[in-house]
Each structure stands twice: as structure tokens, then as C-alpha cells.
Amino acid sequence: MPTTFAWLVRGMLWMAGTGLLVLLIVSGVTVPWDNALYDLNARYWRYTPDDHVVIVAIDARSLDEIGRFPWPRSVHAQLIDRLSAYGVRGVGMDVTMSTPSNNPDDDKQVAAAIQRNGKVVLPVFAESVSLGGQLQEALPVSSIGQNVAALGQVDVAKDNDEQVRGAYLKAGLGSPYWPSLALALLQLGNHASSSTLPGLHDPAHNDASPYLWMRDNYVLLRYAGRAGAFGRLSYVDVLNNRVPVNLLKDRWVLVGATAVGLGDILQTPDSPMPGVEYQANVLESLERGMLVTPLDFLRQLGLGAAMLTLPLLLYGLPGIGRNWLLLLISTALVLAVSVSMLRGYYLWWPPVSCLAVIAVEFVAWQLLMRHRRPTRE
Incomplete structure (x- = not known):
């Protein structure tokens, strides 16, 4: 049985370990x-997307046939009318319309x-009018914006x-009141409620400056896979009615650039990905309830502190005393819980902070107990 000294060492190590965990x-x-x-x-937790989300891609072939981008907005008008004729569920246009056309x-x-x-959603984003200047929200021009079903931040x-x-489901200037483009699109069909959104909250957003871009409801994404996992249709094919109706009818449609030269490419852990496909991952994950919420500081600390008790309780037990088996068991359990x-x-x-502290505790226990007889622990 552990002696009073051994229990004292355990308590000291736990308190020191918890302090280190905080740091x-x-x-x-x-x-x-x-x-x-x-x-x-x-990487080993991918999924196969449903066919509910379709990307209408501003790709290289569309640029070849229609011409250099940006195109006249009359072209987008024709596309939207074509999508209406196809009977789509909703349209998220990841295309900027914040300045008047010529x-x-x-x-x-x-x-x-x-x-x-x-059922069209257009994007909102923050930009500064000059280098290092004050941020402002870039909204669609009023003649267009007053006709949209919703606006969504990108x-x-x-x-x-x-x-x-990851992604922020809410963001805005001074307060995170704009839903993300994907969330705004889903809310058109009452598929998502703001009161039940997943995500890590920003505890300071209520005290923010009205001139700061604020974010809330941070979630981690479970990507469907590398770029190209979602179904894509070429913009020019949809525009010219070269697509079967069944590929678009009752689908969520996201319109955006996939051509590399247009610059809307993000770096994900697996591969470079067009911004519109990033939005497709957010939309699919929202609809299927697959967004991951990171634990906040207090929950991370509470769970980590609880896990630190495991090796301290196991120290000195027959077969897993002060040896590497104990460290392996503790490490495996922490990873399994995560x-x-x-x-x-x-x-x-x-889990890495907790794993690091467990390793430090293991070394400290070895140093503190090495001169004591095992039978007195």
C-alpha cells in the first residue's frame, strides 16, 4: 500500500501538473x-458527400468559352434564371457584387x-478602404442586395x-450577426436554427469595438476529402443548358471560382482547395450535423486535470510500478479519450498538453521515489 509520503508526492505532483497544464x-x-x-x-475520418450539394464551377473551360473574368453581371443573371428553371433548392453565390457595374x-x-x-444568398466580407485603415463591411450594391433572400459572411x-x-458560423463588424454563407443558405429552408448552433464561443464578443471584425461559433471541419470530393458542374454547361435536370433539381447550389488563376484557393491540411468547395464542406457538415466543436479552456483544463490523476493512482501497483508500461498505458488512455x-x-x-504533463510527472516520480524501497510505497 502507498505510504503517507507516497500520497504526499502524488498530491504535490498533481497540483504542479495542473499548474503546468494551465500554462x-x-x-x-x-x-x-x-x-x-x-x-x-x-485523414482517416472522411465521408462520402450526399448529392444534396452541387458546385457550379467558374473553371478554366468556362473562362475559355465566356471570356476573361469578371464577367458582365448579365451573365450571372442568365445563370440564376437557368438554375431557377432547373428547380434548385437554393443558390449560394460566392461571387462579389459590392461595386456597381459599368x-x-x-x-x-x-x-x-x-x-x-x-432563394439566392450573396456574400459579405470585411475589407479596409486603405492599407491599415478602418474595416468596413463589403455588401452587395443596394440595387442587388435588396433582392437577395439572405446575406452570408465568407x-x-x-x-x-x-x-x-475550421469555420466561423457567425461573424460581423462589431458583433457576429452575419451567418456564414452556408448557414444562411440552410436557414432559407429552416434547416438550421441560430439558437442551436454548434461551435466554440468567443467570451469577449459582447465587449468588442464596433470597428473590429468579430467571429463566433468556431467549428472544426471534417472534410469529405481532398479537393474534388464534391460534384462539380461547369458554369458554362449549366448556362447553356447542357446539364441533365436531375443533377440540379432540388439541390443546394454553390457558385464560385475553381480556376487556379482566379486566386480563390485555400490551403487545407490535405490539399489546396477552392473557396467554393470549402463552403460546400461547411454546408454538407452543417446539414448532416458533422461539425466538430473544440472544448473551451475550462473544459480542456477540467478533463486534463482529471486525466492527470490516472498515472498517479497507478504508480506502485504490481506489474505497472515505476516503469515505462505505466507511461504507455496513460498515454494510450488519453489518446483514446480524445x-x-x-x-x-x-x-x-x-490532448498534447495533458500528454506532456504526464511525461513530466513520470520523470518527476522517478526522481522523487528512486531512493525509497518499493515495499514502502
């Missing part, structure tokens, strides 16, 4: 390794087509390594 979580030094673990999980009639045509369809959640692993929460409950607990 590691707050500092973020283990984030690169946690990201690597999440990426590894995601030809005002083009704006009138696209506005009329959007009104006729009744903010991209890049990590420090420039990889895109993966089980991810796969079973769509919650992400980054």
Missing part, C-alpha cells in the same frame, strides 16, 4: 502537435433574376500555419 493550454505551445493529431484523425443595366438584370429565384478561418481546419470524444460526440479535446 501549456494558455500559451498554445502544443497547438502545432494538436493540429497534427487532428489532421491525422481527419453598365447599370447589368445590375438591374441580375437583381431581377435574384428576385425571380427568391470569412475564412486560417490557423497560424495558414492551414484552414479520439472517442471526436468520433462519438464531435467534440475535440486537444
Whole structure:
């Protein structure tokens, strides 16, 4: 049985370990390794997309046939009318319309087509009018914006390594009131409620400056796969009625650039991906309830502190005393808990901080107890 000294050592190690755990979580030094673990999980946790989401791609062939981008908005008006005729469920246009056209009639045509369809969502994003200047929201021009069914922000959640692993479901200037483009599209069909959104909340967003771009409901994505996992139809084929009706009828349609030269390419952990396919991943995951919510600081700390008790309780037991088997068992259990929460409950607990503390505890126990007889532990 453990002696009073051994229990005292256990208590001291747990308190010191919990303090170290706080420092590691707050500092973020283990984030690169946690990201690597999440990426590894995601690579073997892909899914096959349903056919509910279709990308209408502004691809190289469309550029060849229609001409250099940006195209006159009358072209987009024709596409939207064509999609209306196909009977699509809703249209998310990942195409900027924040400045007036040179030809005002083009704006009138696209506005009329959007009104006729009744289920078109256009993007909102933040931009500064000058280098380092104040941010402002780039909205569609009023003649177009007043005819849309909804607006959705197209903010991209890049990590420090420039990889895109997640998304913000809400964002806005001063307050996160704009839904993401995918969420706005789903809300047209009452498929998603703002009150039940998943995601990690920003605890400070209520005290934000009205001039800061604020984000909320951060979620991690379970990508369907590398770029190309979602069905794509060429913009020019849809425009010219060269697509069977069954490929578009009652589908969510996302329109956006896939041609490399247009610059809308994001770097995901698996491959470069067009922004419109990133939006397709968010839309599919939202509709199927597959978005992952990272644990907040208190939940990370609480779970980590609980897991730190495991090796301290096992120290000195027959067969798994002060040896490497104990470290292996503790490490395996921490990883199993993290993966089980991810796969079973769509919650992400980054485990590396806890693993690092367990390793430090193991070494400290060895040093503190090496001169004591095993029978007195």
C-alpha cells in the first residue's frame, strides 16, 4: 500500500501538473502537435458527400468559352434564371457584387433574376478602404442586395500555419450577426436554427469595438476529402443548358471560382482547395450535423486535470510500478479519450498538453521515489 509520503508526492505532483497544464493550454505551445493529431484523425475520418450539394464551377473551360473574368453581371443573371428553371433548392453565390457595374443595366438584370429565384444568398466580407485603415463591411450594391433572400459572411478561418481546419458560423463588424454563407443558405429552408448552433464561443464578443471584425461559433471541419470530393458542374454547361435536370433539381447550389488563376484557393491540411468547395464542406457538415466543436479552456483544463490523476493512482501497483508500461498505458488512455470524444460526440479535446504533463510527472516520480524501497510505497 502507498505510504503517507507516497500520497504526499502524488498530491504535490498533481497540483504542479495542473499548474503546468494551465500554462501549456494558455500559451498554445502544443497547438502545432494538436493540429497534427487532428489532421491525422481527419485523414482517416472522411465521408462520402450526399448529392444534396452541387458546385457550379467558374473553371478554366468556362473562362475559355465566356471570356476573361469578371464577367458582365448579365451573365450571372442568365445563370440564376437557368438554375431557377432547373428547380434548385437554393443558390449560394460566392461571387462579389459590392461595386456597381459599368453598365447599370447589368445590375438591374441580375437583381431581377435574384428576385425571380427568391432563394439566392450573396456574400459579405470585411475589407479596409486603405492599407491599415478602418474595416468596413463589403455588401452587395443596394440595387442587388435588396433582392437577395439572405446575406452570408465568407470569412475564412486560417490557423497560424495558414492551414484552414475550421469555420466561423457567425461573424460581423462589431458583433457576429452575419451567418456564414452556408448557414444562411440552410436557414432559407429552416434547416438550421441560430439558437442551436454548434461551435466554440468567443467570451469577449459582447465587449468588442464596433470597428473590429468579430467571429463566433468556431467549428472544426471534417472534410469529405481532398479537393474534388464534391460534384462539380461547369458554369458554362449549366448556362447553356447542357446539364441533365436531375443533377440540379432540388439541390443546394454553390457558385464560385475553381480556376487556379482566379486566386480563390485555400490551403487545407490535405490539399489546396477552392473557396467554393470549402463552403460546400461547411454546408454538407452543417446539414448532416458533422461539425466538430473544440472544448473551451475550462473544459480542456477540467478533463486534463482529471486525466492527470490516472498515472498517479497507478504508480506502485504490481506489474505497472515505476516503469515505462505505466507511461504507455496513460498515454494510450488519453489518446483514446480524445479520439472517442471526436468520433462519438464531435467534440475535440486537444490532448498534447495533458500528454506532456504526464511525461513530466513520470520523470518527476522517478526522481522523487528512486531512493525509497518499493515495499514502502
